[in-house]
Amino acid sequence: MSQLDTAWPAGRDVPDVEKLIRQTREQEQQPVCAYIYDLVALRERAHRCVNSLPDECKLFYAVKANPDPQLIASLLPIVKGFEAASIGEIRTIRGVSGDVPIIFGGPGKKDAEIEEALERDVMLIHAESLHEVQRIGWIAERRQQRVSILLRINLRRTLPEASITMSGRPTQFGIDEIQVPEAIRLVQSLPFVQLEGFHMHSLSNNLDARLHAQMVATYLQCVQGWMQEYALSIRYLNAGGGFGISYTEPERRFEWNDFMEELHQVWEDYHIPGIQLIFEPGRYIVAHCGYYATEVIDLKTNHDQHYAIVRGGTHHFRLPVSWQHNQPFEVIAVDDWPYPFPRTEWRQTTITIAGELCTPKDVLAHEVDVEQLRIGDILLFHIAGAYGWTISHHDFLSHPHPHFYYINGT
Structure with a gap:
């Protein structure tokens, strides 16, 4: 039996993900809003699971957790097969492999x-x-x-x-x-x-x-x-x-x-x-390989409560409101400020992170403490690889979808 680390890392070093986000922000003319999947970390985690199982035990990946074809393709040579909960998932799997x-x-x-x-x-x-x-x-x-x-x-x-x-x-x-x-x-x-x-x-x-x-x-x-x-x-x-x-x-x-x-x-x-x-x-295999990055559009105080409004929200990432938890995140500081007026900045503040939807339920984290946050900074949500994009109500209010990026070791 191969030994596994007691605490597996959440993915590759976050600086790798941060570098990708900064590059994306420089290239795009719109606020950052993206899913990032670390396929290298995904394969490492799946290999560790498969290699530690007893003989005659086989691992299938439950596609419902995340049916992204690039994730399925990454897992294809590692797992025994895939579990599908709909004909749509079967079609997606067969689009990657005709015989798995x-x-x-x-x-x-x-x-x-x-x-x-x-x-x-x-x-x-x-x-x-x-x-x-x-x-x-x-x-x-x-x-x-x-x-x-x-x-x-x-x-x-x-x-x-x-x-x-x-x-x-x-x-x-x-x-x-x-x-x-x-x-x-x-x-x-x-x-x-x-x-x-x-x-x-x-x-x-x-x-x-x-x-x-x-x-x-x-x-x-x-x-x-x-x-x-x-x-x-x-x-x-x-x-x-x-x-x-x-x-x-x-x-x-x-x-x-x-x-x-x-x-x-x-x-x-x-x-x-x-x-x-x-x-x-499903979740156990892919959750830690995914991140959801979203830019802070506004900082405001309402009835003595502090709010960060982000480009994105539960229509992209419904898991936190569905499970009623605060999704873990970190702040990626962005120094660029294109406007001629002062930039709002908060320090040592308790905030609620809300999305761009016209509903008070569009919340990714409620009353969490931040050391420093400015309009234009980016929030990087961790453990976002499972039950994120595909369980969300993508087209409510017809906002643009997030971008999808993949770290593949090249």
Whole structure:
């Protein structure tokens, strides 16, 4: 098992990113507003994850975290494959590679999506309900095409708490554990559907690494029991992702070394011969490789509260307001001042960073302390590589989109 640094860096040295931003500002005639993705740091992080996994454990990247084709292309030679939650994501992946393995998940698959997924040669489909199993079987028989599926199960077990929980309680995800016997019988009755295993993605953004490994042990024990009870021969257990990122407390993190230490022991204790254990993280792989840079357009005081208005906001980067946290950032000082009148400058001030939208909810950080800030300086938001651009309402008020830049080691 290869050892990983306890605290992985947030990306390459920030001066590399800062240099790119300064170059961009010199070239553009408009205020800076951009996403920057460090593909070198992304590849380093993915390699470390893949190389530390036990034998027979495979890592897929969950494209929902960030479907940027350049990120997918960077991960292509490193990960085993990609997990897609829509036909759009499948098309994006296939635009990068015609044959990389794809797992197709999501609770609301339409017939046309299933049909196209089969045309695009997906490796596995996560079946989320008995009705979905029946529809997959109907489509497969009509096409005379054999389809491999994993049954997604919502366990009735005690599981760790996390930011988002999809299992262990009522949710729209998966098949209730008490329906497992019925689901297995249904699959076995369908001539063109092959049960290849189970999918148990139960939570998202979990920060307790050792408990996460114990959750995997619970999965393995469940699968062992079902295999014995129903005489199953299967090939995969998909444990999902859910490895956490803390945006507000740097000292809190998912300790990958601890997870690996515990997981290697779990795999030794509960190993099922012939089965591959799949992980499909998204946020954990790409969050730290991304930055969002936005220029301060105005500084103003209103009802004794200080506000920095930026070129950008939640229509570009919705994650902070969605999760109701202050996104970590730093100030990049810009000395150039093109106007003939004095420049507003604040020192030792508590500010709220608001965007350009006509809504009071357009806030990236609320009441945070800054040492110095001037109109024209640039705010560089860290940990912006996951669930940033693509979860945002891009065209609200029809503001221009941000630029996208990539650090690729050249």
